[in-house]
Amino acid sequence: MKPAQIQDMFARLQALNPAPTTELEYTTxxxxxxxxxxxxxxxxxxxxxxxxxxxxxxxxxxxxxxxxxxxxxxxxxxxxxxxxxxxxxxxxxxxxxxxxxxxxxxxxxxxxxxxxxxxxxxxxxxxxxFGEPTIAVDTHIFRVSNRTGLAPGKDVLAVEHKLLKVVPDAYLQDAHHWLILHGRYVCKARKPDCPHCAIRDLCRFPDKTPGEPDPVAA
Missing domain, CATH: 1.10.340.30 (Hypothetical protein; domain 2)
Incomplete structure (x- = not known):
């Protein structure tokens, strides 16, 4: 992805979920x-x-x-x-x-x-x-980063280092959560829900699932 596309991608993910966080329950x-x-x-x-x-x-x-x-x-x-x-x-x-x-x-x-x-x-x-701008690359983030062309890499460490370079500073704090949630609910491993993906037009994945994109998501 080009820098302008990456900026657009995270702007869209932010618009859909302005305050993302982990789905694990905790208080401390x-x-x-x-x-x-x-x-x-x-x-x-x-x-x-x-x-x-x-x-x-x-x-x-x-x-x-x-x-x-x-x-x-x-x-x-x-x-x-x-x-x-x-x-x-x-x-x-x-x-x-x-x-x-x-x-x-x-x-x-x-x-x-x-x-x-x-x-x-x-x-x-x-x-x-602690609010540090880190990115924990799990299977979801690894898949999304490679599939979309955002930050391709052969292993999780390579993807992490690439993400830290390409994600705009304004989105770095929350990028980890946006990418996990996108991979968990939209860009799923076996059958990505491309027709309802908010970043479908930016994504480099050649084997998108067929269907008309949702007008709101598009």
Whole structure:
């Protein structure tokens, strides 16, 4: 995409959703960190169902650490890979208590040093909890970036670096959420809903699904 097209793309996404945010439910940076850690290879809907039961009982590092791995498992047993995730969430909670006074650090290196926290999770926390202009490239963003021609890349890190270069500064803070939501609900993996896509005319995807575009979206 050319710079003018990218500007147009994000202007349209902003018009449709002026204040985008994560669909994970949270009230503190720690709750967000736990929710994102639980969301790997799981849906936000599934994570929210689990945390609605968990957070009223334990929603601080000290409370989760006190639950322990076996105490945490029943709350998250409906989530994929819950055994590993329970171990990681308890371990990261203990590390927050030991190294950060029980607070979630606003620092990439410190976040990525936590058990079970990779670059994507750190980016989500930095962006959503602390307002940093980061972009966490998940499968949705990777697909949208490549499919549309916005920021093609062979791996998530390449796409992240490209996005940080091409997304206009005015849209960088919210770009992460716009792209995820677009990939989740419109530019879907198996059958993108091209007829109702607000950026259909800008997109470089050669195999658009047929149909007349929605007059409002177009």
């Amino acid at each position: 940076p720690y709750e967000l960190l736990v929710a994102v850690a639980l969301s790997a290879q799981s849906t936000d809907v599934g994570v929210n169902k689990a945390t609605r039961k968990l957070f009223p009982i334990a929603n601080t590092p000290r409370q989760i650490a006190a639950l322990g791995v076996e105490g945490l498992k029943p709350y998250i047993a409906t989530i994929g890979l819950f055994n590993t995730k329970a171990a990681n969430v308890v371990a990261l909670s203990q590390q927050l208590l030991e190294l950060h006074g029980g607070e979630v650090p606003r620092d990439r290196a410190a976040l990525e040093a936590l058990p079970g926290v990779g670059r994507k999770t750190a980016n989500v926390v930095l962006n959503t909890a």
